[in-house]
Amino acid sequence: MKLSYIIREGIIGIKRSRMPFMISVFSVTIALLIVGLGVLAVDNSLQFIGEFQADYDLEIFLENEATTFEKTELAAIVKDYPGIFRMDYLSKEDAAALYNAEFGEDVLSLLDDNPLPSSFRITFEDDHRSADYILTFIQNMNELDGVDEVIFKKDLFNRVQGIMQLVYTVATITLFLIILSTVFLTANNLRLMILARYEFIETVRLLGASDFLVKAPFFLEGGILGFLGASLSVLLIILAEYGIKYYVHLDLPVKIIDHPEVILGLILFGVSLSSLGVLKAVRKMLRFVA
Amino acid sequence: MIRFDKVFLRYDTGISLRDLNFTIDKDEFVYLYGDSGSGKSSILKMIYMDMFPNAGTVDVLGADSSNIKRRDIAMIRQKIGMVFQDFHLLSDRDIYSNIALPLEIQGAKADEVRSKVTSKADELGIRSRLSHYPHELSAGEQQRVALARAIVNSPDILLADEPIAHLDAKAAADVVRYIWKIHDAGTSVVFATHNETLLKKDPARTMTLVSGEVVKDRQL
Numbered sequence: 400m401k402l403s404y405i406i407r408e409g410i411i412g413i414k415r416s417r418m419p420f421m422i423s424v425f426s427v428t429i430a431l432l433i434v435g436l437g438v439l440a441v442d443n444s445l446q447f448i449g450e451f452q453a454d455y456d457l458e459i460f461l462e463n464e465a466t467t468f469e470k471t472e473l474a475a476i477v478k479d480y481p482g483i484f485r486m487d488y489l490s491k492e493d494a495a496a497l498y499n500a501e502f503g504e505d506v507l508s509l510l511d512d513n514p515l516p517s518s519f520r521i522t523f524e525d526d527h528r529s530a531d532y533i534l535t536f537i538q539n540m541n542e543l544d545g546v547d548e549v550i551f552k553k554d555l556f557n558r559v560q561g562i563m564q565l566v567y568t569v570a571t572i573t574l575f576l577i578i579l580s581t582v583f584l585t586a587n588n589l590r591l592m593i594l595a596r597y598e599f600i601e602t603v604r605l606l607g608a609s610d611f612l613v614k615a616p617f618f619l620e621g622g623i624l625g626f627l628g629a630s631l632s633v634l635l636i637i638l639a640e641y642g643i644k645y646y647v648h649l650d651l652p653v654k655i656i657d658h659p660e661v662i663l664g665l666i667l668f669g670v671s672l673s674s675l676g677v678l679k680a681v682r683k684m685l686r687f688v689a
Numbered sequence: 690m691i692r693f694d695k696v697f698l699r700y701d702t703g704i705s706l707r708d709l710n711f712t713i714d715k716d717e718f719v720y721l722y723g724d725s726g727s728g729k730s731s732i733l734k735m736i737y738m739d740m741f742p743n744a745g746t747v748d749v750l751g752a753d754s755s756n757i758k759r760r761d762i763a764m765i766r767q768k769i770g771m772v773f774q775d776f777h778l779l780s781d782r783d784i785y786s787n788i789a790l791p792l793e794i795q796g797a798k799a800d801e802v803r804s805k806v807t808s809k810a811d812e813l814g815i816r817s818r819l820s821h822y823p824h825e826l827s828a829g830e831q832q833r834v835a836l837a838r839a840i841v842n843s844p845d846i847l848l849a850d851e852p853i854a855h856l857d858a859k860a861a862a863d864v865v866r867y868i869w870k871i872h873d874a875g876t877s878v879v880f881a882t883h884n885e886t887l888l889k890k891d892p893a894r895t896m897t898l899v900s901g902e903v904v905k906d907r908q909l
Contacts (some may be wrong), residue, residue: 401796415781602777605737606791606838607767609760 401612409619412596419592420624423673426588427628428635430581431669435636435655437577441570442653448563455487455520456533457551463516465545470517473545477519480536482527487520494518516547530557586676589624593617593680597688600681604688614681621677622670629669633662690715690846690877691736696745698731698901706731706901709745713879715845718872720888721881723898729881732898733848736879737769738762750845767795770839770876774851776831778823784810784834785819791842809837813867829860833867840871847871849880853887865891 413420459477461470470488477486489497494515498506507513523533530553537549593600600613636655643649655661696709706728713719721729734740735747738757747754752765771777778787785806792802810816813833815826823831832852839847849868853861869891872878882888888895897905 404793404796599779602779603790603794604763605739605766605771605777606794607763607765607769608794609763611760612763612794 404612405615405619408616409623412599412616412620413623416592416595419595420620423585423588423592423624424628424631426585427625427669427673428631430585430672431629431632431665432635433577434574434581434668435632435661435665436639437570437574438661439636439640439651439653439655441566441574443651444566444570445563446652448559448566455485455522456528456556457521457537457549459519459521459540459546460516460548460550461518461545462547465517469545473543474519476543477521477540480539482524482532482536483521484524485522489518489520491515491517528560530560582672582676585672586679589621589673589676590680590683593677593684597684600684601688604685610685613685614678617677617681618674621674624677625670625673626666628673629666632669633665690717690750691879692746692748693732693735694746694748696735696742696747698728698735698740698742700731706742709903711896711903711906713877715877716872716875718869718878718893719880720893720895721879721898722883722885722888722895724883726900727898728901729883729898730850731901733771733850733879733881736846736848737766737771767791767842768845770842770844770847772832772835772839772847772849772852774854776823776828776835778831778834778838780823783820783822784815784826787823787834788819788838788841791838795842797842805841806837809841812870813837827860829856829863832856832860832864836864836867836871840876844876847876847878849878851881851883853882853884 459473461473465473474486474488477483491513494517495506495513498504498515506515533551533556534553537551540546540549596617603613633655640651640654640656643651691713693709693711696706698706709732721732723729731740735742735754736749738747738749738752738754741747741754749765750768752761757765779790782790788806788809789802792805797805806819807816810819813836815830815833815837818826818830818834823834826834832855835852847868852868853864856864865887868878868880880893892909894909895905895907896903897907
């Protein structure tokens, strides 16, 4: 019965303070909309910048004299090297075909023999993609038999990595500040909502309600409030993505609808922000109610 | 049932209660009589553990003010009914919901809530007002609603803090009559008042307070 009291009081609370409740839902929606759009903007920016990078990080050219056995051994060594995300082998024929595609001329018709070497194209995992790590990798590769040369466009790599790092740092700080102000503004708004319910809190305490029984309906109310606010913000973000696609003709590489974990994260953030914010406000008020 | 032992209380405002020593037994009816500021309300607040003495102890239904935990205060309050001069009704709930609140807090079943609320409403003559809101009722009716709420869970003690201060003579007489009826049914009553006529009309044990001291404890 006490559970039914908690549920009923939570719902009654929403009905009886419709306007402050709606204002709080709206404030949570706005707050999470800013957070959600911020996260998406950062992810999309990083994707756009990342596109300036080559499809691979570096290319290991093999000696023309390298035997199939040596190539197989090399491939095994490279593949097992820590931090390698992807490795593609390009045979001499593949290289000739690429030359043909890029310059429109058949290298075999210019020269009798195919002078282009076979190679491995290497892509590193994100957490190993640093110039220092790659340079060490190059040093190790140069010591192996069968390796002719390792080509790494360090300047371009460094520039793109630098920009990405800068964007990431600025975005993280900005998002942190946004989340902080979101928490502060929402908590303040919730405090005002709870303040309007002082009469109820004082009365039920006098009638023998424990602190838990006072807080629980508000906690539930906060959860519902956060869920509605967060769901509304997710809906608005999805609409914004469709708007960008159909009116700006830009298909964003990262979309919230493709990332249920982000949707879930936003909803969980909204629910916890509101329910804990409400709980904190009630707890504060209970200090003044004996 | 209620015992004040060498109780001292000092407020920020400077008014204080000094050396209170008294016991209120089961089934007693006690008036706390005195002017405004004499300390009547503070004694009631110490009984329902809204205030705690600076020295001495207040024992209520076996709970000691000097070591009571916050969650136990809620339990004690479930055994104490309270009525105030300003009624303390929830303005956004109908009369039924106001009276039902203590039972719901205690986790009573819906059937039990319904039968007890209607029975108390009948006793206090407010059955026809159950679907109304507090602002639609007269002051006398509101105080009867507060009384119904205070006794709906059959408390051991009823505390009344100037319950007739804002009522006309007729409504006040009704409320006093109901409180005596509640007492006759076996509930201890502590009634704070500054109304001397009341003491003469419905005499009972009277503790007279002057500036925070019990200057007279007249037993019947």
